[in-house]
Amino acid sequence: MNANAIKVAVVTGGGHGIGRALCRRLAADGVSVVVADIEGDAAKTVATEIGGVAKQLDVSDEKAIIELVKTIEADVGPIDLFISNAGVGFGDGESGAISTEGGMNPIDERWTVSWNVNVMAQVYAARAVVPRMLERGRGYIINVASAAGLLSQIGDSAYSATKHASVGFTEALAIDYGDAGIKVSVVCPQAVATRLIGMEDDSGATEGGFNGNEIDGIMQAEDVANIIIDQALEGRFMILTHPQVTTYMQRKTGNYDRWVGGMRKLRRSLAGKD
Ligand SMILES: NC(=O)c1ccc[n+]([C@@H]2O[C@H](COP(=O)([O-])OP(=O)(O)OC[C@H]3O[C@@H](n4cnc5c(N)ncnc54)[C@H](O)[C@@H]3O)[C@@H](O)[C@H]2O)c1
Secondary structure, three states: OHHHOOOOOEEEEOOOOHHHHHHHHHHHOOOOEEEEEEHHHHHHHHHHHHOEEEEEEEEOHHHHHHHHHHHHHHHHOOOOEEEEEEOOOOEEEEEEEOOOOOOOOOOOHHOOOOOOHHHHHHHHHHHHHHHHHHHHOOOEEEEOOOOOOOOOOOOOHHHHHHHHHHHHHHHHHHHHHHHOOOEEEEEOOOOOOOOOHOOOOOOOOOOOOOHOOOOOOOHHHHHHHHHHHHHHHHOOEEEEOOOOOOOOOHHHHOHHHHHHHHHHHHHHHOOOOO
């Protein structure tokens, strides 16, 4: 990505957490940022702070995404960068991140919302914006998935499955449209101090997420956003904000069965059974 080529960017889920930090970083780089969030007030607060544009929408509503892209391209300018960052995670059971009662999340509503927000919203955004980017012969899509989309999120089967789907969809985008000038990246972080893992924005805390069950410590949203944009500028498809994820991936692909055994052991120890 050429930093000068990005004039207009949309960030979904820009009202809080990683999305908000991405909005701040892009604005500091001189980009006109559209802060899109289901929480209209949060989007407005961030947009006011950075001199951007706020849009309230539910990313899992395809009509709303189409309207967003149409309006922004007419009123602000061609979208050079679309970051599908909005995401949700509920945990398999009432205990949140670590479910000792087993996986499979029995609550259908959680599966539906996870699919729609973590996967279909990224599909809708790409369907709305890629044809316009193809006409211009350039454009950039960044989808925020998770390390749970490469490894697994113990205690959240819906999050793990949908984040794997996000990685798979984004790989397909990169393969299908790379030759036509569309840049594509997927972001796979481990724990970040945000509301998603039960922490407050700006808490600055480095432990206590996932009900105290985070594994390798917690990064701050600002640091993560800077790494995301820096690795995007380097032209990477796979953006890994937490270096240990590379090692875990190597171990997993090197010996899948051993990796599953290791994850079972980790689950037992997190559940206090080891
Ligand atoms: N925090 C972590 O540890 C972590 C780790 C890996 C990946 N991620 C991913 O990073 C992304 C950002 O999450 P975060 O950690 O900043 O969480 P967050 O909860 O702080 O932010 C998510 C934002 O998305 C918005 N949002 C949720 N549903 C929406 C919808 N239907 N339409 C529009 N906006 C919606 C929320 O209002 C919120 O502003 C997510 O995709 C998440 O899965 C987070």
